[in-house]
Amino acid sequence: MKSPISQLAGAVQESPTLALNEKAALLRERGEAVIHLGSGEPKTKTPIDAILAAAGKLTSAEVKYTPTDGIPSLKKAVVRYTEENYGRAVGAENVMIASGAKAALYSLLLAILDPQDEVLIPAPYWVSYPEMVKLCYARPVIVTPEDGRFEPGLKEIKEAVSSSTKAIIVNSPNNPSGAVYSEQFIAGIVEFCGEKGIYLIMDDIYHKLIFDGKKSVSCYKYSRDNPDSSRLVAINGVSKLYAMTGFRIGWAVANARLIATMTNVQAQTTSCPSSLLQMAAVGALNGVQSYVESLKSTLENNRNVMIRELEAINDVRVIKPQGTFYCLPDFRAYSNDSVALSRRLLEQALVVTVPGREFGMEGHLRLSYCQSMKETIEGVQRIRWALDPNSPKEIYIGDRKCVRDWK
Numbered sequence: 001m002k003s004p005i006s007q008l009a010g011a012v013q014e015s016p017t018l019a020l021n022e023k024a025a026l027l028r029e030r031g032e033a034v035i036h037l038g039s040g041e042p043k044t045k046t047p048i049d050a051i052l053a054a055a056g057k058l059t060s061a062e063v064k065y066t067p068t069d070g071i072p073s074l075k076k077a078v079v080r081y082t083e084e085n086y087g088r089a090v091g092a093e094n095v096m097i098a099s100g101a102k103a104a105l106y107s108l109l110l111a112i113l114d115p116q117d118e119v120l121i122p123a124p125y126w127v128s129y130p131e132m133v134k135l136c137y138a139r140p141v142i143v144t145p146e147d148g149r150f151e152p153g154l155k156e157i158k159e160a161v162s163s164s165t166k167a168i169i170v171n172s173p174n175n176p177s178g179a180v181y182s183e184q185f186i187a188g189i190v191e192f193c194g195e196k197g198i199y200l201i202m203d204d205i206y207h208k209l210i211f212d213g214k215k216s217v218s219c220y221k222y223s224r225d226n227p228d229s230s231r232l233v234a235i236n237g238v239s240k241l242y243a244m245t246g247f248r249i250g251w252a253v254a255n256a257r258l259i260a261t262m263t264n265v266q267a268q269t270t271s272c273p274s275s276l277l278q279m280a281a282v283g284a285l286n287g288v289q290s291y292v293e294s295l296k297s298t299l300e301n302n303r304n305v306m307i308r309e310l311e312a313i314n315d316v317r318v319i320k321p322q323g324t325f326y327c328l329p330d331f332r333a334y335s336n337d338s339v340a341l342s343r344r345l346l347e348q349a350l351v352v353t354v355p356g357r358e359f360g361m362e363g364h365l366r367l368s369y370c371q372s373m374k375e376t377i378e379g380v381q382r383i384r385w386a387l388d389p390n391s392p393k394e395i396y397i398g399d400r401k402c403v404r405d406w407k
């Protein structure tokens with residue numbers, strides 16, 4: 001008898017984070033004071049411009065299919081966004097709207113990858129990249145920087161390239177490390193991929209969430225490719241910058257032929273992103289942009305507080321993140337098994353963290369600083385309590401007696 005599950009789908013990794021989240025939810029249901037430092041979304045409310053635009057569409061009672069590649073007004077807003085933020089003049093034929101940056105990326109991979117093609121993924125990386133590549137019958141090749149830093153090494157990337165390499169996925173500011181790659185790296189990788197004819201996929205979903213007065217470098221600045229055949233693709237969306245994760249709107253900017261192919265893929269899979277939610281994205285992109293600035297300054301304050309608290313834990317090494325709302329401290333002085341460490345922190349200190357193993361960085365934990373400052377401080381202080389052999393053996397968190405049991 002044929003196996004009920006395909007080999008392809010069966011090989012997709014189940015995330016250990018889901019199990020941890022379920023456990024955290026159970027504890028919360030029981031009334032335990034769990035602090036979530038594992039979240040991947042800002043806690044701020046949706047921008048009012050997005051709500052009003054979507055409400056207008058909803059009250060028209062005309063919520064229908066849209067063109068597969070997106071409604072003209074959203075494509076126009078993305079064209080303007082690309083010009084303003086990347087200094088690149090593109091046309092509507094260079095833009096495809098999708099149901100989230102993730103969906104844009106998956107349609108892109110389906111459009112460019114043949115079975116056994118290789119895709120280079122610098123570690124630490126967003127968990128979905130390797131699995132999405134596998135879902136295209138292609139092979140993820142992980143490149144880990146040897147110097148323990150979070151910026152990929154150009155030399156290591158060049159060494160990992162083979163005749164099967166079709167694409168490289170670069171994500172800066174980076175989930176999970178918060179690292180912002182240097183201009184020198186961006187210039188080098190754009191030039192290298194241009195010379196080799198390798199697709200350079202820039203996942204720019206956090207590109208405006210950069211701190212300390214810095215700005216992201218436009219990948220187009222160093223591209224000398226012919227725009228009609230360029231293999232440079234920018235992926236973006238409203239999820240993180242506008243705290244609109246539940247709206248599921250993202251997009252890709254690429255050469256017109258590739259966009260047309262991706263649109264064919266999308267036509268046969270999702271038909272089109274929701275017309276209602278596309279209108280919300282138009283509202284966000286055309287509305288008051290101070291929203292993004294204020295989100296950024298809230299996150300920057302939280303980042304400063306989280307780093308201060310982490311630095312107070314003996315032997316935890318932390319590289320200050322320059323963007324996003326994540327950091328990836330090194331806990332190897334305490335454990336080389338990040339899943340076990342994460343589980344113990346949840347059980348003993350009621351704090352949710354994400355194991356670094358998920359991101360190709362064993363011995364690290366991803367901590368988010370998008371919750372309130374109070375939760376950020378208390379969450380890290382609980383971790384410190386759980387790890388520090390000199391801290392009291394027992395404490396109360398709410399009504400729960402927590403016992404530190406760390407060797």
Ligand SMILES: Cc1ncc(COP(=O)(O)O)c(C=O)c1O
Nearest residue numbers: 100101102126175205237239250
């Ligand atoms: C690096 C990265 N890319 C893409 C996404 C997905 O974005 P979207 O919600 O638009 O699908 C995420 C979400 O966590 C992410 O961290």
